[in-house]
Each structure stands twice: as C-alpha cells, then as structure tokens.
Amino acid sequence: MRLKFVVFVILSFFILLIARVYWLSIYSNDYYEELALKNSTKEELIAPIRGAILDRNNTPLAVNQLGFSISLKPHLKQDDLNNTINKLQECLSDIDSEKITKIYKRENSYYNQDEIEIIDFIEYESLNKCYFKLNLDENILIKASFKRLYPYNSLASHIIGYVARANSDDMVSNDVVKVTKKIGKTGIEKYYDEILQGTPGKKVTKVNSINQEVEEIEFKKPIMDNDIKLTIDIRMQQFLDELFKNMSGSAVILNIEDGSILAAGSYPEYNLNPFVTGISQEEWDMMIQDLDHPFTNKIINGRYPPGSVVKMGVGLSFLQSGKIDASTTFTCAGTFNFGGRKFRCHNVYGHGVMDLKSAIRSSCDDYFYKGSLRVGIADISATLYKLGFGKKTDIDLPLESVGILPNKVWKSSRYNQPWYQGETLITSIGQGNFLATPMQVAVYTAKLASGYEIKPHFIDEINKEKIVFEKKDIFTPSEKQDLKYLRLGMFDVANNIKGTGYKPLLESKITLAAKTGTAQVVGISQSEKKRMKEENMEYYTRSHAWMNAYGPYEEPKYAVVVLVEHGMHGGATAGPIVAKIFNKLLELGYIDEKHIKAKK
Known part of the structure; x- marks a missing residue:
C-alpha cells in the first residue's frame, strides 16, 4: 500500500510537470510572442503644430515660432553629463547649466529609457551656428519644436488668452499635451484648446536591448487641420x-x-x-495687486x-x-x-x-x-x-x-x-x-x-x-x-x-x-443733503x-x-x-x- 502511494505521488508530479511544460511552450506561446514584440518595439507620439488663431480678415493673432528642443540620453554618468552640458554652454551661452542639471537629475530614474528634455524651445537662429556639431553628439537629441507667439502682444489679450506649460494633471488626461507639454490656459486658447491642439502622429520602431532604434515599423503624420478664425476685426x-x-x-x-x-x-x-x-x-x-485688475477679463468677469x-x-x-x-x-x-x-x-x-x-x-x-x-x-x-x-x-x-x-x-x-x-x-x-x-x-x-x-x-x-x-x-x-x-x-x-x-x-x-x-x-x-461732486x-x-x-x-x-x-x-x-x-x-x-x- 505504501509503495502504491509513492508511485502515485511520483506520477502526479510528472503529470503536473508535463502540463506546465505544455502551457509554457505551446498554449501561452502567443502571449509571450506578443510580450516579446512589445519589449522590442518603441512607440512614439509625434506632436502636431498648434493651430493658428486668425481674425475675420485672416490676420494672425496667435501663431507658432519654429525652433528646436534639446534632450539628453538617460543614465549618463556625472562626468559625461558635465561634459555634455559644457558643450551646450559653448554654443548657447545664455543657458542655465544649474537648472538643466536639476531637470535632468529629477527625470533620470532607473526605469526611464526615454531621452530627457532639458530645453523645450530654443530659437532657430540661436542653434543654427552649432546645430551640426551638437547633432553629432550621441548624448544629445535635437528635435523640431515651436513656441506660441502673439504678434500684437497685449491687443485683445483677454479674448485670445495664452498657452503655457502644462502641469502633470493636464498630461495624464491628454495624449497631445503629453508630447507638446503645452496647454491653453485662458481665453480662446483654453476654450478651443482641443481643436487647436490637432491630432498627434505616431512612429513605431524596433529597438535592441539598449533601446537603440534599428528599424521603422510604422509612421503616421500628425493631423494639423486645426486653425480657427474669429469674428473680431x-x-x-x-x-x-x-x-x-x-x-x-x-x-x-x-x-x-x-x-x-x-x-x-x-x-x-x-x-x-x-x-x-x-x-x-x-x-x-505686481499684476494681481494692481487696483485696475489687468488680469481680470472684465468682458465676462467684471x-x-x-x-x-x-x-x-x-x-x-x-x-x-x-x-x-x-x-x-x-x-x-x-x-x-x-x-x-x-x-x-x-x-x-x-x-x-x-x-x-x-x-x-x-x-x-x-x-x-x-x-x-x-x-x-x-x-x-x-x-x-x-x-x-x-x-x-x-x-x-x-x-x-x-x-x-x-x-x-x-x-x-x-x-x-x-x-x-x-x-x-x-x-x-x-x-x-x-x-x-x-x-x-x-x-x-x-x-x-x-x-x-x-x-x-x-x-x-x-x-x-x-x-x-x-x-x-x-x-x-x-x-x-x-x-x-x-x-x-x-x-x-x-x-x-x-x-x-x-x-x-x-x-x-x-x-x-x-x-x-x-x-x-x-x-x-x-x-x-447734497451729494458731493464726483470730481x-x-x-x-x-x-x-x-x-x-x-x-x-x-x-x-x-x-x-x-x-x-x-x-x-x-x-x-x-x-x-x-x-x-x-x-x-x-x-x-x-x-x-x-x-x-x-x-x-
């Protein structure tokens, strides 16, 4: 009886082992193939250019100034980081190296495999003289970027509103904001923000074990039919x-x-x-303490x-x-x-x-x-x-x-x-x-x-x-x-x-x-008895x-x-x-x- 029990235990163990091998090698093959594919591909959203705001006669009221953003490769050693920032300073004398270092260290987590953006916008003319030199550096990634520009400065400011850097809550709920990092804060820029943002494109690439791109699998251009015209003259x-x-x-x-x-x-x-x-x-x-309240939209909030x-x-x-x-x-x-x-x-x-x-x-x-x-x-x-x-x-x-x-x-x-x-x-x-x-x-x-x-x-x-x-x-x-x-x-x-x-x-x-x-x-x-004169x-x-x-x-x-x-x-x-x-x-x-x- 004892012998039969031992044989039963051994047979049960081998049956379970064979079943597990079958599960791993055959039944779950599709699952692991899909997981492996995900681990070997990289999907990147491509930011659309924000739509322009025009007056009734097509005069631009809000446009985009084209330029560049600069990102650094993650997980740089301190010496490499210092050398890279020094190289940037040689070309761009007005950058704040202390601020850049702080941004990099804050975003440079062990789990992050994406480049870290340290400058979200720099004008074309400022970077043009040393673009090729910086672009050859494997630690530096230069991308096209834009900054919102209001040609008339303060004119119709409470109607047009402005765009500014998005906060973390904004980025969670909006795919476009995740890549542009900009959002309408006031006025028309805020009210019609979803339209002005456009639709992001997508780039899917195959990457190796150190996250280097080896092949482009899919590319979809962003949709940018997002201009709006206002009734104002x-x-x-x-x-x-x-x-x-x-x-x-x-x-x-x-x-x-x-x-x-x-x-x-x-x-x-x-x-x-x-x-x-x-x-x-x-x-x-100074602005909010001004007794004439320049930041209040008196048209609708006065x-x-x-x-x-x-x-x-x-x-x-x-x-x-x-x-x-x-x-x-x-x-x-x-x-x-x-x-x-x-x-x-x-x-x-x-x-x-x-x-x-x-x-x-x-x-x-x-x-x-x-x-x-x-x-x-x-x-x-x-x-x-x-x-x-x-x-x-x-x-x-x-x-x-x-x-x-x-x-x-x-x-x-x-x-x-x-x-x-x-x-x-x-x-x-x-x-x-x-x-x-x-x-x-x-x-x-x-x-x-x-x-x-x-x-x-x-x-x-x-x-x-x-x-x-x-x-x-x-x-x-x-x-x-x-x-x-x-x-x-x-x-x-x-x-x-x-x-x-x-x-x-x-x-x-x-x-x-x-x-x-x-x-x-x-x-x-x-x-x-008699009211004082207003004057x-x-x-x-x-x-x-x-x-x-x-x-x-x-x-x-x-x-x-x-x-x-x-x-x-x-x-x-x-x-x-x-x-x-x-x-x-x-x-x-x-x-x-x-x-x-x-x-x-």
Whole structure:
C-alpha cells in the first residue's frame, strides 16, 4: 500500500510537470510572442503644430515660432553629463547649466529609457551656428519644436488668452499635451484648446536591448487641420485700445443679427508673450495687486452695478404686469421718502410728471422707485432674467460670471434673510446687490433692439468651415408690442435735447438709440443733503460710467456697450466713446452710408 502511494505521488508530479511544460511552450506561446514584440518595439507620439488663431480678415493673432528642443540620453554618468552640458554652454551661452542639471537629475530614474528634455524651445537662429556639431553628439537629441507667439502682444489679450506649460494633471488626461507639454490656459486658447491642439502622429520602431532604434515599423503624420478664425476685426480692436488709453473698463461691439462679436476689450490689457515661458513671482504679484485688475477679463468677469442701463428691462416688467401702461405717470420731486429713508433721484429738483418714455429719456429714478413698489420684485426679476441678467450668456470664453440678480429667493438662499421693499426700489435702478457684466448688458441691448435672443460668440470658422448660430424667438406677442415703447425712450435719450445722451452723442454720424448709466460705487449717507461732486471724490470711490446703444436706429445692426470704471458720468464719459465707435463702424463699411444722418 505504501509503495502504491509513492508511485502515485511520483506520477502526479510528472503529470503536473508535463502540463506546465505544455502551457509554457505551446498554449501561452502567443502571449509571450506578443510580450516579446512589445519589449522590442518603441512607440512614439509625434506632436502636431498648434493651430493658428486668425481674425475675420485672416490676420494672425496667435501663431507658432519654429525652433528646436534639446534632450539628453538617460543614465549618463556625472562626468559625461558635465561634459555634455559644457558643450551646450559653448554654443548657447545664455543657458542655465544649474537648472538643466536639476531637470535632468529629477527625470533620470532607473526605469526611464526615454531621452530627457532639458530645453523645450530654443530659437532657430540661436542653434543654427552649432546645430551640426551638437547633432553629432550621441548624448544629445535635437528635435523640431515651436513656441506660441502673439504678434500684437497685449491687443485683445483677454479674448485670445495664452498657452503655457502644462502641469502633470493636464498630461495624464491628454495624449497631445503629453508630447507638446503645452496647454491653453485662458481665453480662446483654453476654450478651443482641443481643436487647436490637432491630432498627434505616431512612429513605431524596433529597438535592441539598449533601446537603440534599428528599424521603422510604422509612421503616421500628425493631423494639423486645426486653425480657427474669429469674428473680431483687429482694426476695431486697435481702435478700442486707442479710445481706452489710460482708462480702465470694458467695451463690446455685438452684431445684433447673428451674435458675432466684432471687437471687445477689457482694460488695462497685458502682454501675452511672457506667459508662454512663464513670468516671475514678482511680475505676477505686481499684476494681481494692481487696483485696475489687468488680469481680470472684465468682458465676462467684471461684475458691476448696471445702474440706469437696466431701466428699459424694468420698464418692460411694468408694462407686462398689467398694473402700469405706457401712459401711466408718476410725479418726481427729486426725493422719495419711504420706510424712514430718502431715495434720491439724480435730479435733486425733480423731473415733474413722468411717463415711461420720458422717464427713460431723462433717467428719472423716482418714476422707477414708485413703479417698482406697484409691480413688485418678483415680476421685475423674472423679466430681467429673461433679458439675460443673473445667468450666463454662454459666450465661447471660459469661466463666465453669472453676476447677481437680487430677489427674494436669492436673498433667502444666500443670507437667510427676508426681502425689504427698499431693496426693490434700489434694484429697479440697477443698484444695491445687482451686478452685471458688460457682455450681459450687450446681449440685453441686442434683445431690446431686435426682439430675438442671439448667442454671442467669437468663433467664425473651424478648419475653414463656417460656424452658424441661429437666433431664437423668446418674446411673447405682448412683449414684442411693448418693446416699441422702450425703443422710443432710448431714441429720445440720444436724439431729444432733454435726453441724458443727447450732447455726448452729437458727434455720431448715424442715428442711435441709447441709455446712459451712472453706477454708484459707494452709498450716500442719509444725513447728506447734497451729494458731493464726483470730481471731488477719491478716484476709486467715483461712480462707473455706462452707456449701451444700438444703431442704426432704423435698421439695428450693432449693439455697443461701453463701461468706464470710475468714469463718474455715464453720458459725459462713455457717450463720446460710443459715438466714435459707431463712426468707425461706418468708416470700415460695417454700417452702410445710407444711414448717415442728414445735416441740420
């Protein structure tokens, strides 16, 4: 019995051994062949050239400066590394050997078999004189590379944005970024980054045991049909820059018919090119500590009290409520006493009897105070939301702000406090907690002028394919009927001698409809009988100056919004800028000469 057991154990052992040999030599042959093939081949992604950004007339706004990158062979001994870096320094005197050494040692792990990039870009002219000498060194690998270049430096900086070195998280999720090591950080560069990157190519080679290439197995070129064209005209951008010289604020020129943006600016601007390679901490600190906020994209992130430019929207809510019609009047005495507080009109002597049209024309606060109490904040905020306040415009720029459209629900959810009627009064004139962006005001103006909702956008073409956006009919027949009263009021602002924008817009060569707005930055004390003149106030406490306008009045084509930070008076400061913008549109052919006003 014992003998049988021993024989059984021996036979079992040999059966298992034979089975294992069969598995290794026959059954798993395909698996190990595939593994061996992988161990003997090398796959390398080939970086595409980033797409160019062009203006509507194909003027380059963001292009690529061609040059070289330099990598070193991994696992170099210290003496070899020092000799190689010394050789580079002989040719390239401005390189930082200490920085290069640090980069190399950080990336030179035992498991890394790929070359280590120590210089991601060097200009063609700088390397040309010693290219062949360095290229013959087996420890040095020179590859074609590119650096983003912005020919106009700071022009349209908040629209275009910039490209910079990607971080480790960016590289994990994106194959193109892994090889280019660049990614769009702001503006159009960020929003359309996936398109601008292109599609990487691929090179598969057979390598020997020390990772040397011995044969090319596959080669696929990168796909680079990735240029984009914008709707902006660089000539209008340059003109805006001239108008805003030494001023802070924002401007938007929006095509009412299709939502394309002809020009937009956020001032002051900043030079994009230093961000491509990285700026110093000192430079960054100076920029973010600047009280004029050059790094903030005020077009979509500047949140300001809209002031009186919202009065047409509030007026529409009055008409739609059924409690006020276009002929309803209120008497303005200059001050409205309510709830133990004084609510002032900008005209301390009062405007007298006002209806909706004359209240818009003269920007009478008292009319809107009294009307808002009759209608209520719920109807007012609902209409303003429909007109675009308190929500994104969905423009093709990243991180757009929604602003603040205050009402009972908003205050309860944010502060867990009740709403007071005094807040309704100040909201009706665009003050208090009410905040809006210049782009929201531009879209709102376009809706008033056309009766349609359009999507504002900077994109015109992708790979020479036109991108079309359709306008939406969002207004009821009743609302469309009431829009005419608002337009008549805006017409009088610009064309009636009593209008708040009449004098500032006299230089406009075409007939406009407009609204002025002076948005307070600081409140007025209840004990102050007569407000201090803006000119005598500290600069950063002065009111912001707004004007929104559209034209030509007969056939609206462009909405223009101008905001001058601490500009004091909407009409006097923003008005002349608006007039000059429309005259430039006429000069460049964007507005037909048939709309030129007849001389009086």
